[in-house]
Amino acid sequence: MDKHFDKERFKETVRDNVRNLFRKTLKEATQQQLFQAVAYAVKDVIIDNWMATQQVMDEEDPKILYYMSMEFLMGRALGNNLINLTAYKEVKEALSEMGFDLNVIEDQEPDAALGNGGLGRLAACFLDSLATLGYPAYGCGIRYRYGMFRQKIENGYQVEVPDDWLRNGNPFELKRPEYAKIVRFGGYVRVEYDEQTHSNRFIQENYQSVRAVPYDIPVVGYNNNMVNTLRVWDAEAINDFQLDSFDKGDYQKAVEQENLARNIVEVLYPNDNHYAGKELRLKQQYFFISASVQEAVAKYKRKHNDIHKFYEKATFQMNDTHPTVAVAELMRILLDEEGLGWDEAWEITTKTVAYTNHTIMAEALEKWPIELFSRLLPRIYQIVEEINRRFIAQVQQRYPGNQDKIAKMAVIYDGQVRMANLAIVAGYSVNGVAKLHTEILKKQTLKDFYEMMPEKFNNKTNGITQRRFLLHGNQLLADWVTDHIGDEWITDLPQIAKMKLYADDQKARQEFMNIKYQNKVRLAKYIKEHNGIDVDPRSVFDVQVKRLHEYKRQLMNILDVMYLYRELKEHPERPFYPVTFIFGAKAAAGYRRAKLTIKLINSVADVINNDQSINGKIKVVFIEDYRVSNAELIFAAADISEQISTASKEASGTSNMKLMLNGALTLGTMDGANVEIVQEVGEENAFIFGLSSQEVIDHENNHDYDPTYYFNNDPDIRTTLMELINGKYSGGDMELFRELYDSLLTTKEGPADQYFILADFKSYDAARKKAIEYYQSQGDWAKSAILNMASSGKFSSDRTIQEYVRDIWKLEPIKITVDP
Ligand code: 26Q
Numbered sequence: 143m144d145k146h147f148d149k150e151r152f153k154e155t156v157r158d159n160v161r162n163l164f165r166k167t168l169k170e171a172t173q174q175q176l177f178q179a180v181a182y183a184v185k186d187v188i189i190d191n192w193m194a195t196q197q198v199m200d201e202e203d204p205k206i207l208y209y210m211s212m213e214f215l216m217g218r219a220l221g222n223n224l225i226n227l228t229a230y231k232e233v234k235e236a237l238s239e240m241g242f243d244l245n246v247i248e249d250q251e252p253d254a255a256l257g258n259g260g261l262g263r264l265a266a267c268f269l270d271s272l273a274t275l276g277y278p279a280y281g282c283g284i285r286y287r288y289g290m291f292r293q294k295i296e297n298g299y300q301v302e303v304p305d306d307w308l309r310n311g312n313p314f315e316l317k318r319p320e321y322a323k324i325v326r327f328g329g330y331v332r333v334e335y336d337e338q339t340h341s342n343r344f345i346q347e348n349y350q351s352v353r354a355v356p357y358d359i360p361v362v363g364y365n366n367n368m369v370n371t372l373r374v375w376d377a378e379a380i381n382d383f384q385l386d387s388f389d390k391g392d393y394q395k396a397v398e399q400e401n402l403a404r405n406i407v408e409v410l411y412p413n414d415n416h417y418a419g420k421e422l423r424l425k426q427q428y429f430f431i432s433a434s435v436q437e438a439v440a441k442y443k444r445k446h447n448d449i450h451k452f453y454e455k456a457t458f459q460m461n462d463t464h465p466t467v468a469v470a471e472l473m474r475i476l477l478d479e480e481g482l483g484w485d486e487a488w489e490i491t492t493k494t495v496a497y498t499n500h501t502i503m504a505e506a507l508e509k510w511p512i513e514l515f516s517r518l519l520p521r522i523y524q525i526v527e528e529i530n531r532r533f534i535a536q537v538q539q540r541y542p543g544n545q546d547k548i549a550k551m552a553v554i555y556d557g558q559v560r561m562a563n564l565a566i567v568a569g570y571s572v573n574g575v576a577k578l579h580t581e582i583l584k585k586q587t588l589k590d591f592y593e594m595m596p597e598k599f600n601n602k603t604n605g606i607t608q609r610r611f612l613l614h615g616n617q618l619l620a621d622w623v624t625d626h627i628g629d630e631w632i633t634d635l636p637q638i639a640k641m642k643l644y645a646d647d648q649k650a651r652q653e654f655m656n657i658k659y660q661n662k663v664r665l666a667k668y669i670k671e672h673n674g675i676d677v678d679p680r681s682v683f684d685v686q687v688k689r690l691h692e693y694k695r696q697l698m699n700i701l702d703v704m705y706l707y708r709e710l711k712e713h714p715e716r717p718f719y720p721v722t723f724i725f726g727a728k729a730a731a732g733y734r735r736a737k738l739t740i741k742l743i744n745s746v747a748d749v750i751n752n753d754q755s756i757n758g759k760i761k762v763v764f765i766e767d768y769r770v771s772n773a774e775l776i777f778a779a780a781d782i783s784e785q786i787s788t789a790s791k792e793a794s795g796t797s798n799m800k801l802m803l804n805g806a807l808t809l810g811t812m813d814g815a816n817v818e819i820v821q822e823v824g825e826e827n828a829f830i831f832g833l834s835s836q837e838v839i840d841h842e843n844n845h846d847y848d849p850t851y852y853f854n855n856d857p858d859i860r861t862t863l864m865e866l867i868n869g870k871y872s873g874g875d876m877e878l879f880r881e882l883y884d885s886l887l888t889t890k891e892g893p894a895d896q897y898f899i900l901a902d903f904k905s906y907d908a909a910r911k912k913a914i915e916y917y918q919s920q921g922d923w924a925k926s927a928i929l930n931m932a933s934s935g936k937f938s939s940d941r942t943i944q945e946y947v948r949d950i951w952k953l954e955p956i957k958i959t960v961d962p
Contacts, residue, residue, distance in 0.1 A: 147229050149236045155183040156240070168240065174310060176242060177250035180233075181220055181313035187227060188314075188360045192369040194960045199278055203445055205454065207272065207279040207951050208438055210431065210468055211265040211461035213410070214283045214372060215257030215290075216359075217610070217770025219314050221248045225614045226274070226362040252307040253769045254359075255289035256374070258414040259689040260796050261500050263770065264575075265461055267796075267939040270607040273363030273370040274633060275943055276955035282434035282465075284426060285315075285357050285374035288409040293728050293767040298744035302412075302731050315357045315374075323354045323433040324380070327402065327425065331520045344478050346521050350395065352403045353378045354433035364609055364633055367958035373437075375430045379403040413730045414689040415506045421514055428467050428519055435471045439480075449480050453493035457951050460497045460569070463508045463561035469495055469568040470525040478521070484528070496950055497565035497572050498602070500793050502579070502587045503693065508561040515559045526564060530554045533567050540594060550590050566591050566598070571950045573602045576794035576815040578835060586839065602946055603815055604794040605939035608635050611800045615774030618657045619804065619931075626650075636935030644928060651924035658781070658805065658927070665779035668772070669763055675751055677761045681720035682917045684809075684910075685801065686784035687768055687776055690727035690736040693791040697882060698899045699725070699784060700743050700762075702907050704871070705862045707750050707760055714755075719914050722761045726768030726776065735885060740764070742879055745871040773797075777804045781927075782829075782913055785810030786906065788897040790835035792816075799937035805927040809913050811902070815937070823933040827926040829916075831909035832902040841898070849886055849895035852903070859903055863887070 159179035160171045171179065199206075221244075224230040234244040257263060265281065272279040291302040329349030336343050354375045361370040379400040405422060406429050438456050439449075446455065458468055469491060476487035501507075516523035530553040541547045549555065553563045566572050566588065574580030580601035584592040592599050613620045613632055623631060627640040644650035662679035669677055686699055703723050710718050725743050729736035747762035765772065783801035785792075785808050792814035802808065802819055810816045811832040820828050833841075841847040852859050863883055865871065872878040886895045895901075917923050935941075947953050 147232050149232060152183060152233065152236050153240055155186060156180055156237075159183055173246060174250045177220070177247050178310065178313055180237070180247055181251070184220065184223055184227070184229075184233075185314055185360075187229075188223065188362060188369055190960060191362070191367045191958065192360050192371075194367060194958050195369045195956075198956050198958055202956055203455070204278045204956055205951075205953050206438075206441075206456055207277065207953060208282050208434060208456060208458045209265060209268060209272075209279060209461065210282045210434060210458055210465035211262070212284065212427065212430070212464040213257030213262030213461070214254075214265045214269070214281055214374070215259070215262035215770060216254040216266045216269075216372070218248060218251045218253055219359075220251050221614050222270075222610055223314075223360075223362050225609055226270075226364045228365045230614075249771075252305075252309075253289075253771050254307060254312075255305055255769055256283065256286055256410060258290060258410070258412060260414075260794070261462060264604055264796060264939075266770075267605065267607045267610075268943060269361045269370065269372060270364075270609060271605075271939040271943040273361045273368050274366065274607075274609070275940060275947075276363065276366060276368050276957060277370075277943070277947060277951075277953045278956060279370050279953075280434075281361065281370075281372035281374075282430065283372065283374045284407055284410075284430045285376045286407055286410045290410055290728070290769070291412055291731065295740075295744060295764065295766045298741045298748070300729055300737050300740045304409075312357075312359075315359050318356045318358055318373075321356050321437060322378075323436045324351050325354050325429050325432040326351045327428070327518055329520065331524060339481070341483075344521055344524070350399050350402055351380055352399065352406060352429065353380050354429060356433070356437070367960050368956070369958075373434070375407070375433045377403040377406045377429060412728070413733075415501055415503060415691055415693075416730060416733070417506050417508050418732075419508075419510060419514070421518065424510060424514065424518055427464055428471070428522070431465050431468045432471050435468055435475060439472075439475055449476065449482070450486065450490060452490050456494060457953075458495045459946070459951070460495060460565060462498060462500045463565050466497070466508075466561040466565045467519070467522060469564055470519075470522040470529070473525045473529075474521055477525070488529075492568055492570055495565075495569050497562075497569040499562070499572065499574055499579075499583060499588075502582055502793065503791065509558040510561070512554065512557050512559060523559075526553060526559060529564065529567065537594070547590060551594070562588075563591075566595075569598065571600060572598045573600045573950070574793065575602060575604045576818065577601055577603060578790075578812075578817050579793040579814060582790060582835065582839075600949055602942055602949075603818060603936075604796050604799070605937050605942035606796050606799045606803070607939050608632065608638075608803060611774065611777060612803050616661065616778035616804055618660055619654075619778065622653060622657055623931075633940065635938035635940060638935050639932050641928060641932035645925045645932065648921070650928065651921055654805065654928050655920060655924050658779070661775075661778040665775050668775055669765070672766060673763055675747075675761060675763055676758070677722045677763060678720055678758060681722045681761065682781050682914055683722050683724060683779055684782040684784065684913075685724045685776060685780040685806065686786070687724070687726035687765070687773060688795075688797050690729040690733075690739060692735060692885075693788050693897050695786050695788060695897055695899060695902075696725065696727060696743070697739050698786060698903060698906060699723070700739070700746055701862055701899070701903065702910060703750070703760070703762060704746055704865055705858060705907060707746075707756075708861070708865075710756055710759060711753075718759050719918055720759045720761075721914060722763060724763045724765065724776065724780075726765040726772070728768060735881060738879065738881055742866075742871065742882060745878075749871055773800070777801055777806075780804060780806040781917065781923075782806060782910075783808045783810070785813070785816050786832075786902075787811060787813045788838055788902075789813040789833050790838045791897070799934065802930045802937065803934040805931040807913065807916075807923075807926055807930055809909055818936065822936055823930050827929050827933075829909040829913045831905040833898055838898060845893070847893070847895070847898065847901065849900040852900035853887060856904065859900055862903075 326349040359372040783806040866879040866883040
């Protein structure tokens, strides 16, 4: 866009859009209307590149990746599209000449929050990298009517508010009714013998169905004219019944179909790393998978007549097990619609689908009761049964008489369909998302599968896009880097290592700290506006932002804040450098302990922030409604990155990478990608503490962890825990936080302190004190911060995507040229 960006024409288009869309002059338009007008002007530009991309794909017929995911946490599109069109600064200028502020206009756009957290944001980063690297790809997902709930904090408690993100329409999406597909649920399967082919035909009857209608959202590559597509499916009722029909069955069914359509895409399930076996969730999964697989096959058949070579032109990456019905749906289409035999169909399917695992936690593994699964998806269930039958035969052949192997590896077992096992049995690739995670999968969680089919297993350490999380989110730092080393880091992040030269340079250190300071001022202003709290931008900004989950140990963080505060009060004579503890986290709506932890953080914040006697040396801030858009502000302003999960539990983490890229120092455990971060930046530029993953796993296997040992022997720990039940942070209410106290010492269900908070508490506290101490030698800190940023090259999602392409997908990049 840069070369043919015509500023005057752009202004004209914005003016026209305001008139045509809202019958208003620029002066009369609201900020929201301006946003719409600007967004449509940007879409104009995108459309040309989008069509050009389609045309090249049509001509060159490349292999296409279908990235299948229940979640795409895209955040806002306007700023990101302008960045990738390399038109951000020009548009900012044009708008400013018209008397408008692009930042204010950007703030009018609701986040597209079609995801929970890490897994959904990873999908969004991958789309950005795929387009930037020129790889033909579709994101396949669901157009949820309501995305991730908006979080309000009322009286310290989380309250969930529906996220009506489509209220003002979505200017970037394009409805494509011509590609609608029918998806069937329920009924039964009738088997019919076909005299001609001497084979059985399977006919689903008495089913309900919905029309899946795709909406296309453009995914703009960086400065390369490429525009890929995120295709999200909406559900519409099929209204083909006769209103005057006297057939009561028809009428009943029609009403049911209306309801099915209305419910199916209504809302994103707000569980992160936790499985809930809800029927509607399985409906959502089959709905978008059936539509996506149907379309992938239809697209292939428009150009090719040999379905046996489907996998040469299409590959499906399944983002966790949520899309795993794709295995059986592709089989169904090949068997029932294309008329292939089992072996042919299986060969094609197993060369098409690949699976990414994002967790080792047992409670996150998807298992569907046979009753539910077979009732909702009768034909799909038959196919899964056959896959299972054949696989078990294989296992028996390999391990004769070994029942244990079958118990562990069967797809259907103990009345349940196990989606991870289905994904592994059918997938041609199984990958973890960080080195440590993949090793744990191979050696523990998926040991038996690894032993039987080691060739499938591989690691793909996660990454993040520097375009959103540095270039857009932290423009001061981005410009500073570009001034020193040029702008190649934007598409080649390892180049940022050139900044290591400046880690010892006094002037550069000063400049870095000055930029960080300005970003802290920006965040302090946001905090003042949203929380009414004054925070000092000269204090250390210690940040933990991520979904709330016990294994991520936000509880350990706030307990340590309580401990630090008590020490400060008891020893006012000791030097204490001011710290601002910043939290941001949504808790799943039904997750009681997580929600109570939010209440605790806010209660501790209330007490400490209002204690005049400590002169503001500690501030605690809970940022309401943590999401992609405010995350960008937070990352830019962070000094310390809290990555404190119980070792072995966080598959990778990605906020660790975003914070590192913005020059924060990691305070963390040897878990997930932290291990690789430390390897890149050096242990002297991070603060590492706590049990190792092996120690945690050993304790779990030996059942020999006893948290009461720490409680009984360490008075600091004991006193801190007592503050949960002595009313100090609850206006005298001794019961409010008892559940948290109990969870650490005496639970009825499961082991106490399942996440080893007490075991790690003291080493965490020491590491944190060391970090705060280190901050006071500003020169050293600046050096380490610059080195963190400069060592983040590995953690670009561009690198991750190149590895997926090389080892798994085998795609070829395409080139898009548009005439000026
Ligand atoms: C499953 C069944 C029913 C309802 C919901 C779910 C569900 C939804 C979301 C299960 C899991 C998730 C999300 C998991 C997730 O975000 N995992 C994170 O993935 C990141 C990207 O790989 C990693 O960096 C994180 O370590 C991992 O926790």
